[in-house]
Amino acid sequence: xxxxxxxxxxxxxxxAYKIPELVRIFIKAGHDVRVAMTAHATRFxxxxxxxxxxxxxxxxxxxxxxxxPLAHIxxxxxxxxxxxxxxxxxxxxxxxxxxxxxxLSTMVVATTAPMLxxxxxxxxxxxxxxxxxxxxxxxxxxxxxMKPGEGELACNAEGPGRLPDPIDIAAQAFQMLQxxxxxxxxxxxxxxxTIEPIDPVRYITNRSSGKMGYAIAHKAAMRGADVTLIxxxxxLKPPSGITLISINTAEEMRNAVFAHHTDMDMIIKAAAVxxxxxxxxxDQKIKKREEDISIKLVKNPDILSExxxxxxxxxxxxxxxxxETENILTNAKEKLVxxxxxxxxxxxxxAKDAGFDVDTNRVTFIFRDGTIHELPLLTKDEVxxxxxxxxxxxxxKDNELHC
Ligand code: PMT
Numbered sequence: 001x002x003x004x005x006x007x008x009x010x011x012x013x014x015x016a017y018k019i020p021e022l023v024r025i026f027i028k029a030g031h032d033v034r035v036a037m038t039a040h041a042t043r044f045x046x047x048x049x050x051x052x053x054x055x056x057x058x059x060x061x062x063x064x065x066x067x068x069p070l071a072h073i074x075x076x077x078x079x080x081x082x083x084x085x086x087x088x089x090x091x092x093x094x095x096x097x098x099x100x101x102x103x104l105s106t107m108v109v110a111t112t113a114p115m116l117x118x119x120x121x122x123x124x125x126x127x128x129x130x131x132x133x134x135x136x137x138x139x140x141x142x143x144x145x146m147k148p149g150e151g152e153l154a155c156n157a158e159g160p161g162r163l164p165d166p167i168d169i170a171a172q173a174f175q176m177l178q179x180x181x182x183x184x185x186x187x188x189x190x191x192x193x194t195i196e197p198i199d200p201v202r203y204i205t206n207r208s209s210g211k212m213g214y215a216i217a218h219k220a221a222m223r224g225a226d227v228t229l230i231x232x233x234x235x236l237k238p239p240s241g242i243t244l245i246s247i248n249t250a251e252e253m254r255n256a257v258f259a260h261h262t263d264m265d266m267i268i269k270a271a272a273v274x275x276x277x278x279x280x281x282x283d284q285k286i287k288k289r290e291e292d293i294s295i296k297l298v299k300n301p302d303i304l305s306e307x308x309x310x311x312x313x314x315x316x317x318x319x320x321x322x323x324e325t326e327n328i329l330t331n332a333k334e335k336l337v338x339x340x341x342x343x344x345x346x347x348x349x350x351a352k353d354a355g356f357d358v359d360t361n362r363v364t365f366i367f368r369d370g371t372i373h374e375l376p377l378l379t380k381d382e383v384x385x386x387x388x389x390x391x392x393x394x395x396x397k398d399n400e401l402h403c
Pocket of ligand 1: 191207208211269274275304
């Protein structure tokens, strides 16, 4: 990773003692670190410690002798990431309401950089609905809020409120700083199951949790893409910074896909679309009268095939998934050709640690030219990054061909 400008804002909590370690991790990784502290933070840890470790002047006072009188504006606008750690309940409340009454809070109001907030406080203060509301406000604004750790707190209370370990804060920060290699690209991802109603209370669906598709959407957004996620019903929190379109049925997914596909650079179809739907969906709940009943199923539109048959934008990359239980590679290759895809991601959905509703997946990529790339068992986030690396390569090759 190239050298990045990171600002760490320290507010007045006992967990401030962990911040020298955080600064050290970033400095060791070759980044430029600047620290701003609230007046209360300086009661817990000396600015000199952070100044020595960061090799940069620490700002604690808006009006102190300062070679850059506009630092409260320029810091947050010239940096790649702002981290507030520890973030006290008071600071979170101020940030949620745009209060700018010292250097750090003014810099936060003025910043255009991504923000990582790491709350740390007494568990009752953390659980207080006002604090939770303020956290939600910041989250809705696009700030990433790290969940505090649980356990014994400095105030002798037990519960959530501990500042995560510096190594975990740094891992989250490195993820946020990841190279924006997909910047400028519009990517559509489909995820989750579709549900096909039988009557107002019953439906046909499948075991897709949406985890695979959401991981792709999340990673693509982290890497700078403009992401549209079309999702069937899931219990997942949508990744921040994406456009979410929620649908229920395959027909609705088709309509959403075709309303947005024309200007997409890449379309990645991880959704488990129901191949069939009940021919008729009853208006009223079907009564339990007969000993057995039959439900006639009719074919749903094959969205991916339709996309493959009319690629709308020159160079548009189309990636399908194949959920297979037998003849895995043969079936997947057949789908790749029949649906006119650039790449297909095949997973054996009978495996316990892969496919539906688990956090890991073991996939094989098959490309249009017949190349096969088998991956080991990875987390779905890791699979997402591998997949995005490959589509970026395909796009690079295509662009070379178009030149
Ligand atoms: O959501 P998770 O719990 O994380 O599980 C992940 C997953 C197993 C759902 C995912 O990894 C996966 O394999 N997704 C594709 C599931 C699927 O429907 O596979 P398929 O082989 O039936 O379909 C092939 C491709 O055609 C898929 O890209 C599918 O989105 C698409 N399709 C299928 C049917 C249809 N009517 N329209 C489609 O567009």
